[in-house]
Amino acid sequence: MAKKRVMFSPFLFFLLGLLLSALAGFFTGRFVSGMPNVEVRLNWWWKLSTFDFFIASLLVAEYILPAESLPISYSAVPPRSSIEFLRQISFVKQVFTVCVLMFPALAISTVIGDIPAILAASYVPAMIIVAFIACTWGTAVDLSPTLRKVGWKRSLMFPVIILLVLLMTLIFTISSPKIGNTIFETAIGRTIFTSLLAIPLFLYILEVTYRLVKKDLAEGRLMEDPKGEDTIKEV
Numbered sequence: 001m002a003k004k005r006v007m008f009s010p011f012l013f014f015l016l017g018l019l020l021s022a023l024a025g026f027f028t029g030r031f032v033s034g035m036p037n038v039e040v041r042l043n044w045w046w047k048l049s050t051f052d053f054f055i056a057s058l059l060v061a062e063y064i065l066p067a068e069s070l071p072i073s074y075s076a077v078p079p080r081s082s083i084e085f086l087r088q089i090s091f092v093k094q095v096f097t098v099c100v101l102m103f104p105a106l107a108i109s110t111v112i113g114d115i116p117a118i119l120a121a122s123y124v125p126a127m128i129i130v131a132f133i134a135c136t137w138g139t140a141v142d143l144s145p146t147l148r149k150v151g152w153k154r155s156l157m158f159p160v161i162i163l164l165v166l167l168m169t170l171i172f173t174i175s176s177p178k179i180g181n182t183i184f185e186t187a188i189g190r191t192i193f194t195s196l197l198a199i200p201l202f203l204y205i206l207e208v209t210y211r212l213v214k215k216d217l218a219e220g221r222l223m224e225d226p227k228g229e230d231t232i233k234e235v
Contacts, residue, residue, distance in 0.1 A: 013063040017056060017101045024052045025105035029112025038116065045115050046123040049106060053127040056101045057134030060094050067142035067223060078214040085210045086136075089143075094135040099128065119190075126194030132202045140209035145224045147212045154208050161200050 028048045032041040067073055072088035079085035086092075110120045140147050147154075216222050 021105040025108030028109040032113040057131045061138030078217045082210040098131040122190040129198035
């Protein structure tokens with residue numbers, strides 16, 4: 001018997017996401033507002049906001065633009081490249097939706113938490129790359145039964161990649177303290193550093209998800225559940 005997953009209207013989930021975003025922004029702003037030091041407030045703000053970006057991305061990938069509604073779900077031809085794979089999973093639409101959902105959280109938390117706008121903006125590019133990662137991974141997990149089985153092994157590379165980037169940054173900072181201080185103490189430097197930290201993770205996840213989804217599509221196993229049953233959308 002086919003496994004059925006009951007889905008409500010994506011628009012309702014979108015409205016719910018906006019409400020949750022506003023609440024997350026309020027509580028994040030209230031949490032950091034009591035901290036007297038700007039650097040401490042910023043440190044907590046970007047960590048909490050990045051987590052909110054991750055959750056919003058999974059909400060979009062799972063409920064607002066679920067795998068069943070994407071072009072790849074009814075494609076008989078495996079993607080010929082990672083770019084085509086991103087197109088088939090409506091990657092741009094997913095990330096744009098995440099950014100819309102996150103706007104209330106970022107705006108409210110920045111105002112209430114008294115976070116300088118230019119410093120807040122320096123972390124947004126890396127947060128968007130986090131959305132790249134979460135949307136791609138969340139969608140691919142729904143599409144690929146192979147990824148659901150071996151995904152935990154692939155995810156072991158995440159901390160390795162992060163540590164390598166941090167190690168390279170540390171070596172660079174020690175060898176050139178002046179440039180290193182510029183990276184960590186200026187808005188542009190932080191933008192570059194946080195983006196460089198997130199980009200390798202996205203490229204790794206893109207390669208893994210593209211290969212496994214392509215394999216399952218070629219074998220006719222796309223969107224099978226772990227027991228070999230198809231997942232059916234019920235409205």
